[in-house]
Amino acid sequence: MDLTPKVPADRQVLEAYGDRGFRVSGRRLEGSLLVFPREVLSWPVGTMDELSPESLGPMIERAGEVEIMLLGAGASMAFVPATVRRHLKDHGIAVDVMDTGAACRTYNVLMAEDRRVAAALIAVD
Template identity: 50%
Template sequence: MDISPLIPAGRQIVKGYGDGGFTIAGIRWEGSVLVLPDRTQPWAPTELAQVTEESFAPLLTLAERPRILLLGCGLRMAPVPAALRAALRAAGITVEPMDTGGACRTFNVLVSEDRSVAAALIAV
């Protein structure tokens, strides 16, 4: 019996993480990444202290912004600064911080449900 989630056409999932990068849709990415259901791009922050509103410019310029942003904080979850949370909320985006592994797994579930989601993942 196959229990793999069905992934909608044109969507990608995170297949693996660790050793300083990620495997997403069959491609190995070194360093932190910003993942949308249909594409991935490098992301500059290497630690939570480097995450700013400007870090999310690629999301904020989209015509259709994701409703949910999973923030993979590294090895451990940490709170999102209030100003950053408020700026994202003003843009219509709810940020959910968690450890990077949890963010990868949650992204995969939400993508399989065809939800409006993105993940900002700090490499571990």
């Protein structure tokens, strides 16, 4: 599925997802990711059961740069554990959870609007 919007060249654009990875700004990356407008990090979370405040350490480290974190929960939406939601809120980050495809599309729109957005994306088949 092609997700390519028109944005500045220095931004990380989510172009496709599936097959346990993503295409980000022309590069194929395997596994789950943390995506920021100017940076992409590998994220060792494969399911929502593995989500914890500790797993979001890199997100918290960039809290001043992130207003909203889109959580791509995999093939379907899931609930964010209260401890994770509270941890993000304590650092000034709102979380919006949705399936991974919706999170990819929403990230691109918000990033293109120059919002302070990041995405935590669980890879899907």
